[in-house]
Amino acid sequence: MTGAQAAGIPTREADSAAASAVKALQAEGRHAEARERYAELVARHQRRAARIAFHYLRDSAEADEAVQDALVKAYSHLSSFREELPFEIWFTRILINGCLDRIKARTRRERWLVPMPESPHGQRDFAERIAGSGPSPEDHVLGRERRQKLAAALARLPERQRSVFMLSHYEGCTSREVSALTGLNESTVRVHLFRAIRRLRTLLAEDPSSVEAGRVKRRVNS
Amino acid sequence: MSILSGLRRTVRGGHLDDDAFVEIWADATTSGQPAAHAHLAECAQCRGRYSAFVGWLDGIHHDARDEADEAFPPERLAMQQAQVMRRLEASERPARVIAFPRFSRPVTSTQGHAQRWVAGAAAAGLLIGLAAGQFVDIRDAFGGRSRVTPSATQTARVMAQPVTTAVVTPASATTVSDEQIFFGEGEQSARLSSLLPMDDITPRARDERP
Numbered sequence: 001m002t003g004a005q006a007a008g009i010p011t012r013e014a015d016s017a018a019a020s021a022v023k024a025l026q027a028e029g030r031h032a033e034a035r036e037r038y039a040e041l042v043a044r045h046q047r048r049a050a051r052i053a054f055h056y057l058r059d060s061a062e063a064d065e066a067v068q069d070a071l072v073k074a075y076s077h078l079s080s081f082r083e084e085l086p087f088e089i090w091f092t093r094i095l096i097n098g099c100l101d102r103i104k105a106r107t108r109r110e111r112w113l114v115p116m117p118e119s120p121h122g123q124r125d126f127a128e129r130i131a132g133s134g135p136s137p138e139d140h141v142l143g144r145e146r147r148q149k150l151a152a153a154l155a156r157l158p159e160r161q162r163s164v165f166m167l168s169h170y171e172g173c174t175s176r177e178v179s180a181l182t183g184l185n186e187s188t189v190r191v192h193l194f195r196a197i198r199r200l201r202t203l204l205a206e207d208p209s210s211v212e213a214g215r216v217k218r219r220v221n222s
Numbered sequence: 223m224s225i226l227s228g229l230r231r232t233v234r235g236g237h238l239d240d241d242a243f244v245e246i247w248a249d250a251t252t253s254g255q256p257a258a259h260a261h262l263a264e265c266a267q268c269r270g271r272y273s274a275f276v277g278w279l280d281g282i283h284h285d286a287r288d289e290a291d292e293a294f295p296p297e298r299l300a301m302q303q304a305q306v307m308r309r310l311e312a313s314e315r316p317a318r319v320i321a322f323p324r325f326s327r328p329v330t331s332t333q334g335h336a337q338r339w340v341a342g343a344a345a346a347g348l349l350i351g352l353a354a355g356q357f358v359d360i361r362d363a364f365g366g367r368s369r370v371t372p373s374a375t376q377t378a379r380v381m382a383q384p385v386t387t388a389v390v391t392p393a394s395a396t397t398v399s400d401e402q403i404f405f406g407e408g409e410q411s412a413r414l415s416s417l418l419p420m421d422d423i424t425p426r427a428r429d430e431r432p
Binding site: 038039050055072076147166168169170174175194 | 244249302
């Protein structure tokens with residue numbers, strides 16, 4: 001684990017303390033205080049949860065809903081939370097299960113629906129970004145194209161490989177953490193990670209310079 | 223990591239291949255330790271290629287992270303947090319019944335009990351009335367339908383009267399129509415008093431049950 005791992009221990013202790021406090025306040029019926037305390041946990045895990053949900057669902061609105069649902073569910077089921085497991089792991093498991101349920105529901109839904117052409121929503125965002133002081137339109141278009149290729153390659157991975165890759169590489173989880181999150185054996189996690197990268201490398205090999213070019217450009221900009 | 227250990231091999235004149243890089247990187251990532259491999263420490267060429275490989279993966283990581291962060295700017299996260307807090311607050315409030323807009327007072331008021339009893343009693347009365355109507359004829363109950371049965375004295379009186387007193391009038395001669403006779407209106411107009419005892423013992427069609 002990278003930065004998250006370095007700050008992991010104090011964060012986990014703080015999480016554990018906050019979760020215990022919320023649980024106690026809920027048991028005493030002091031709901032307003034419990035909610036206030038829970039807001040700390042929400043603020044601490046919200047961004048990471050949004051990233052994970054977005055990588056799973058590839059749709060910001062749906063990811064937003066999935067995160068909200070997971071946070072509400074975690075709060076209402078906090079009495080079943082055991083301190084021996086880190087809150088982060090417990091909550092992420094709730095989130096991932098919710099995301100997988102949504103993917104299943106979406107697959108069922110899309111089986112009966114004709115896919116819609118791309119909405120003009122993206123065009124509006126694009127125009128807004130051009131007007132802003134962010135990256136140039138060219139960078140934006142190239143970056144978007146690169147991400148689309150990556151997303152398409154990730155979508156072609158088997159579900160377990162994708163989960164392991166995203167949790168390990170995007171979120172910086174160790175194999176033990178991924179194992180706790182996915183229920184897979186640690187050695188299985190490593191094998192899935194290995195296969196995922198090898199497959200991604202093959203899938204993106206058609207245009208390997210795209211990711212590299214983006215990385216170099218980012219370095220130059222920074 | 224027995225499965226991956228088989229892939230720890232070198233190709234191209236003793237250099238590491240891509241699979242070996244993946245394995246080294248996966249080991250480092252999942253264990254949280256920096257990458258360590260004897261060959262990498264010795265071979266500058268492999269070190270360079272490994273750096274490019276790691277750079278490629280870092281590029282993916284940054285792209286994915288940037289994309290997610292773009293989709294969730296701080297304002298959106300703040301809105302999300304507020305929404306979560308609202309939902310939590312709403313989930314702890316007891317549920318309430320919202321009255322239909324036409325009525326100013328709530329549907330679940332205590333005054334509604336008496337009305338409910340009245341409505342129930344009315345419905346029960348209606349049901350009982352319908353059921354009773356199937357079994358009891360209301361005309362019988364009020365004496366409107368009485369079957370005429372000739373009594374023994376009336377029969378005797380009729381039998382005792384001489385036949386000559388009976389005057390048979392052709393139907394065409396009388397002005398009383400069949401309809402008038404049927405409804406009993408012709409009795410007065412015909413004034414055939416001699417036929418009255420016979421008429422008394424004759425059952426009428428109107429007295430018959432339909």
